[in-house]
């Protein structure tokens with residue numbers, strides 16, 4: 658699959674921001690490394706620490722890991738649709754409503770991480786089996802327009818980088834607190 662070399666031609670602001678995280682990077686490699694990165698970033702923290710929000714209304718590490726998990730369900734569905742039934746329309750979803758109504762506040766971080774790891778592995782093995790032309794199959798995202806399987810993986814990798822950064826920042830602040 659191709660790397661993202663530039664984001665100049667990208668019109669959608671969200672796509673632009675997400676893809677800026679993976680310029681000249683290998684998206685599949687990032688996708689493969691993310692479960693291990695989350696494993697490392699949650700090591701040594703208790704479930705209580707993991708579910709501590711930095712501020713009222715802000716996401717905790719458990720919220721973020723739950724979001725990784727649900728984003729993987731959503732993207733996994735879109736990728737399958739694009740491969741098997743190209744040209745279909747994809748709905749966007751509201752991540753804050755999912756967080757509230759799917760009870761991220763009651764989630765167990767490590768259970769979510771195990772599920773995410775399994776889903777991600779399944780998606781990567783599906784992608785390995787694709788023929789080169791199948792990467793160009795696509796669906797129509799209701800906000801972002803036409804998206805090929807290749808672009809969906811770019812977005813997935815960029816989304817990983819974005820939220821890993823947040824998990825990393827939360828980990829640092831939790832460890833700082835513990836040392837005082």
Ligand code: NI
Nearest residue numbers: 724752816820
């Ligand atoms: Ni997100």
